[in-house]
Amino acid sequence: MSDDMVVLPGERCRRAREAQGMTQAEAAQRLHLSLTYLQSLDADDYERLPEATFVKGYLRNYARLLGLPAEEIAGTFQQMVNEDALDKPLLLPSIAPPPAAWLKPLLIALALVVLVSLLWAFWPSKGELPALPDKVQEMSQQSEAEADASNNDMGVQRQAQFDDEMAGVTQGASLNGTDATDEGGPQAAAESISDITTEDVGNDDSQLQNNDDVSSMLAANGLDRLSLSFTSNCWIKVTDANGRTLRQGEQSGGASLMLDGKAPFNLTLGNAGAVDELLVNGKAVTLPTDSPGKVVRISVP
Numbered sequence: 001m002s003d004d005m006v007v008l009p010g011e012r013c014r015r016a017r018e019a020q021g022m023t024q025a026e027a028a029q030r031l032h033l034s035l036t037y038l039q040s041l042d043a044d045d046y047e048r049l050p051e052a053t054f055v056k057g058y059l060r061n062y063a064r065l066l067g068l069p070a071e072e073i074a075g076t077f078q079q080m081v082n083e084d085a086l087d088k089p090l091l092l093p094s095i096a097p098p099p100a101a102w103l104k105p106l107l108i109a110l111a112l113v114v115l116v117s118l119l120w121a122f123w124p125s126k127g128e129l130p131a132l133p134d135k136v137q138e139m140s141q142q143s144e145a146e147a148d149a150s151n152n153d154m155g156v157q158r159q160a161q162f163d164d165e166m167a168g169v170t171q172g173a174s175l176n177g178t179d180a181t182d183e184g185g186p187q188a189a190a191e192s193i194s195d196i197t198t199e200d201v202g203n204d205d206s207q208l209q210n211n212d213d214v215s216s217m218l219a220a221n222g223l224d225r226l227s228l229s230f231t232s233n234c235w236i237k238v239t240d241a242n243g244r245t246l247r248q249g250e251q252s253g254g255a256s257l258m259l260d261g262k263a264p265f266n267l268t269l270g271n272a273g274a275v276d277e278l279l280v281n282g283k284a285v286t287l288p289t290d291s292p293g294k295v296v297r298i299s300v301p
Contacts, residue, residue, distance in 0.1 A: 008044045008076075008080075009044065009059050009063075009073045009074075009076050009077045009080075010040075010041045010042050010043060010044035010045075010059070011042075011044060012068065012073060013041065013042065013059070013062045013063060013066060013068065013073065014042040016066040016067070016068055017042075017066055020066065022066075024038050024039060024042065027062070027065065030065060031058070031061055031062060031065060031293070032273075032292040032293035033058065033293050034291075034293075034294070036048070037049060037058065038062075041055075041058060041059065041062060050270075050295045051268075052077075052078075052081045053235065053270075054235065054270050054295060055077065056074050056077055056078060056081075057235070057270070059073050059074055059077050060073065060074045220260075223260045223261060223262060224240075224260070224261060224262060224263040224265075224280065224281055225258060225259070225260050225279075225280070225281055225282075226238065226246075226257075226258070226259045226260075226261070226265050226278075226279070226280055226300070227256070227257065227258050227259075227277070227278070227279040227280075228251075228256065228257045228259075228275060228277065228278055228279075229255070229256040229257075229275075229276045229277045230251050230252070230253055230254065230255050230256070230274050230275060230276060231253055231254070231273075231274055231275075231276045232253040232271065232273070232274040233250060233251065233252055233253055233271070233274060234250070234251050234269060234270055234271040234274035234275065235249065235250045235251075235269075235270035235271070236248070236249070236250075236251055236267065236268065236269055236270070237267070237268040238259055238265055238266070238267055238268075239265070239266045240261030240262045240263070240264075240265055240266075241261070241262040241263060241264055241265075242261070242262050244261060246259040246260075246261050246265075247259055251274075253274065263280065263281075263300075263301060264299045264300060264301060265280070265299070265300050266297075266298075266299050267296070267297070267298050267299070267300065268295070268296075268297050269287075269295065269296045269297075269298075270295055271292060271293055271294070271295075272287055272289050272290055272291055272292075272293075272294040272295070272296040273290050273291055273292030273293065273294065274292070275287060275290070278300070280300050280301045281301075283301070285300045285301060
């Protein structure tokens with residue numbers, strides 16, 4: 001691209017800003033950008049700015065602020081990026097050689113040999129399990145006796161508690177002028193016990209609901225879960241520890257994401273102020289900055 005034929009995008013925006021009498025500080029404040037970013041845009045110094053996708057958006061907003069054709073300026077920058085990419089050598093990812101075909105059967109055979117050796121070494125010689133030492137038998141019998149005694153004590157306590165409750169119900173019925181031997185007495189006692197049981201079941205259901213809410217923050221199959229919510233538009237790119245790209249693109253305000261992968265996650269956020277909440281396996285993560293328009297690159301957790 002020849003500089004004599006086409007005015008660079010940043011230079012064009014700078015001339016329009018100066019013609020309108022607007023300072024760099026005023027323009028940076030209205031665009032929600034740092035003064036350093038705006039100075040780099042005016043000087044067409046894109047090496048000091050984030051990725052080309054963000055720079056293209058900055059130039060488009062800058063042109064709209066000054067009343068210039070935004071798409072034309074953004075297109076000029078994209079043309080510069082395309083020409084620069086053609087001048088650079090294409091780097092192809094290296095492909096790992098496939099594993100040898102005989103390696104997997106060999107490993108399976110070795111595992112089987114080890115398993116058979118362990119079974120042969122620990123298998124009883126006469127087909128019967130060896131007798132436990134006398135000390136171990138005494139300890140086992142003592143533990144069983146203590147467990148039976150404990151169960152009996154708990155049964156007696158529960159029976160006594162039930163008798164007390166029935167006595168209280170019967171006494172209440174007598175004070176109200178109703179004989180405990182009447183048909184209404186056992187029925188009232190049964191209804192009272194039913195109410196207590198229903199209340200306990202309701203409490204258990206509430207506890208199960210709380211457990212379900214916590215489990216929804218965790219991923220299945222041994223993966224980790226990344227949760228994000230946004231208050232305004234934000235461009236993001238998320239990759240996991242295996243190098244897989246889980247999500248890339250612009251997210252709208254009010255949206256939320258749940259991404260499952262292998263931690264740690266690598267995040268690129270084009271607008272840090274738009275992120276309302278960031279969780280990893282239900283635990284909150286704090287960004288290094290929450291300034292609007294600020295690009296953040298972070299690895300979590």
